[in-house]
Amino acid sequence: MARENKSRFAILGLLSLQPMSGYDIRKKIAASIGHFWSEGYGQIYPILKQLVVEGLATSVHEPQTGKPDRVVYAITQAGSDELRIWLKAPIEAAVERNELLLKLFFGRQLAPADNLAHLHRFRERQQQLLAEFEMLRAQVEGPLAHLPDAPYWRMAIGYGLHSSEAMLRWCDETTVALKKMQSLQENSM
Amino acid sequence: MARENKSRFAILGLLSLQPMSGYDIRKKIAASIGHFWSEGYGQIYPILKQLVVEGLATSVHEPQTGKPDRVVYAITQAGSDELRIWLKAPIEAAVERNELLLKLFFGRQLAPADNLAHLHRFRERQQQLLAEFEMLRAQVEGPLAHLPDAPYWRMAIGYGLHSSEAMLRWCDETTVALKKMQSLQENSM
């Protein structure tokens, strides 16, 4: 079987929150699920049109003054049903590509300093992510705690927290190992 | 700028270990970097041909008896150079799609039991991965420890260990939260 189109369901999911234009969807993704999902216009616009054809969404053309007209899409009952079916369906795991690990795997072909540089950049990114997740957690435990979706947001944030913390630990462990190798190489020259 | 072709470099990397056929490459990936990289024949065969055209690899047709003939590819000096340039090049981060988090994000539209089911399947997978990584660590700390690439393998395995351990912690934490929500819902009915 061919790969199933997950973008469809991500878009349906966003439309289940509120009616939106294609442009809105992109912004909404960045402001909500942007840490673990992304969609480009290349998916969004064709899929929105197809959702209408399939009766999973409706579209309304809204003329605007001063700005380009917008086409606002809303989910239908059939769309909600399809979405819920997909949400329930089990997730089949796939190997996700990890460029850092691939480069490290062939790391013997580089100087330890080059590998350390990769690790350092990765560590900084994880540090930054961790800070973001901590801010998000503060939001969702505080001012947003009463919203009905807050518990689910908390789960996604918790995933990020555990993940980035683990990555930082791994970075430190691996940096030590690489620095040891580096000093061994220097001494042997 | 268009997306850069990473498959090229993964394949060059494998050829840097030893000359191989397309078929070998696929098997080799499964046996080495399979936990964080995958390639299908749809990439492998066209890329191998192109590597030859670009002078990054050479090909030798080997007739065999009883089996189909094989075409064995070997990396050239130019290929090694290209590979090393790529290995050194900094990694640009991209959001990787996470279907589990997407489904959990819209989790309010499901019964807690459905979310728990997703979590349970994910936990089992992580548990299994952790066991695999622990076996690999035992290999690389023991019988394979003397190989020159062993330190780099250890780093990749360490990544997997930290990651799956963190995921298990998150699963347990999140399961508790979902079960609480579940019992609250039951009591309110």
Add this chain to the structure above:
DNA sequence: CCTCCATGTATCTTGCGGATATATATCTAG
């Protein structure tokens, strides 16, 4: 004044994933 940025819709190219086709030999189970 000119450039950048925001709003908004739309498409093109390249890359990736996985299924499938083809052909032969060996291994396994009924």
Add this chain to the structure above:
DNA sequence: CTAGATATATATCCGCAAGATACATGGAGG
């Protein structure tokens, strides 16, 4: 003993994904 599964080996097709780019307009800032 034979039918079906598995291994060897190369090759292509299709749909999904990423992101660059095109087009049009108006406001903000150097």
